[in-house]
Amino acid sequence: xxxxxxxxxxxxxxxxxxxxxxxxxxxxxxxxxxxxxxxxxxxxxxxxxxxxxxxxxxxxxxxxxxxxxxxxxxxxxxxxxxxxxxxxxxxxxxxxxxxxxxxxxxxxxxxxxxxxxxxxxxxxxxxxxxxxxxxxxxxxxxxxxxxxxxxxxxxxxxxxxxxxxxxxxxxxxxxxxxxxxxxxxxxxxxxxxxxxxxxxxxxxxxxxxxxxxxxxxxxxxxxxxxxxxxxxxxxxxxxxxxxxxxxxxxxxxxxx
Numbered sequence: 001x002x003x004x005x006x007x008x009x010x011x012x013x014x015x016x017x018x019x020x021x022x023x024x025x026x027x028x029x030x031x032x033x034x035x036x037x038x039x040x041x042x043x044x045x046x047x048x049x050x051x052x053x054x055x056x057x058x059x060x061x062x063x064x065x066x067x068x069x070x071x072x073x074x075x076x077x078x079x080x081x082x083x084x085x086x087x088x089x090x091x092x093x094x095x096x097x098x099x100x101x102x103x104x105x106x107x108x109x110x111x112x113x114x115x116x117x118x119x120x121x122x123x124x125x126x127x128x129x130x131x132x133x134x135x136x137x138x139x140x141x142x143x144x145x146x147x148x149x150x151x152x153x154x155x156x157x158x159x160x161x162x163x164x165x166x167x168x169x170x171x172x173x174x175x176x177x178x179x180x181x182x183x184x185x186x187x188x189x190x191x192x193x194x195x196x197x198x199x200x201x202x203x204x205x206x207x208x209x210x211x212x213x214x215x216x217x218x219x220x221x222x223x224x225x226x227x228x229x230x231x232x233x234x235x236x237x238x239x240x241x242x243x244x245x246x247x248x249x250x251x252x253x254x255x256x
Contacts, residue, residue: 004036005211012050012215019054019216020223024114024239026051026158027107029212031246038205040100041091045198046205048157050212052191054220059188062181069182076182077189079143080150084190087154088197104250110158111243142171146186153190154197160187 011032015025029050033043059066066073091099149167153160164183173179198204 004208008032008036008208008211009215012212012217013219013222014215015051015212016054016216016219016221017223018219018235018239019051020220021235024236024243025216025219026110027239027243027246029216030158033205033208033212036208038208039096040103041094041096042203042205044091044099044156045088045194045203046209047212048191048198049195049204049209050216051157052188052195053213054216055184055188055191057220058184059181062177062184065175065178065181066185068175068178073185076146076186079146080186080189081193083147083150083152084154084193085197086147087151087156087190088194089154090151091155092197092201092203101254104247104254106156106158107243107247107250110156111240111247113159113162114243115240142167145170150186150190153187154194157191160190 011028015029017025018028019025026047030043030047033046034040038046069076094102145167149160149163152163161183164186165179168179168182173182195204
């Protein structure tokens, strides 16, 4: 197996494990695609393709939790389609050099989301409980918020799950299992419509993406069997260290 293929498969394997346990797999898979020589915009599009299978399988696994929100799902799916489409279109309109310069900032944003995501979600849950008017405003702006969240997901997938959970907290959802189901559904819809747009524009590196995808599926399978013996706290610390190091590297590479 060529060294680049081994790198991509290993990145997919580790990314799949991280996504299944604590999230943050994109911090492994996206840089690996760049190292393998995939241009930045194509690497971003390819990464979206590679992680989409995990979103879909997760949505299917939580289909029972989704059934409690049957009436809301068509609207959520429609807005997710619109946002994913807009985000993917914006990515394809972005000049390669501009996107290359934006990579450190996008990784920094995703890193901060990963580190402070739980605090952000708790804050929105507190805001929803304590401030009745804030809740009303949140519900009135929920369509715009979801559209913004999904547009971000279509443009850059990293940290999408945390952003969605924050939106769901502000929108009044409280059952974590149901929230995870809706999160995965939104992520699936956003990723699928984005992949379709990327396919039409021929920016997906299919060979590299398929290797990452296979590694990710293997990683998710392994995590499902051994996750009980792994400390989520320790894995989370490892992801934070990796994300900070990778973000620092890209800031150094582009600005120093």
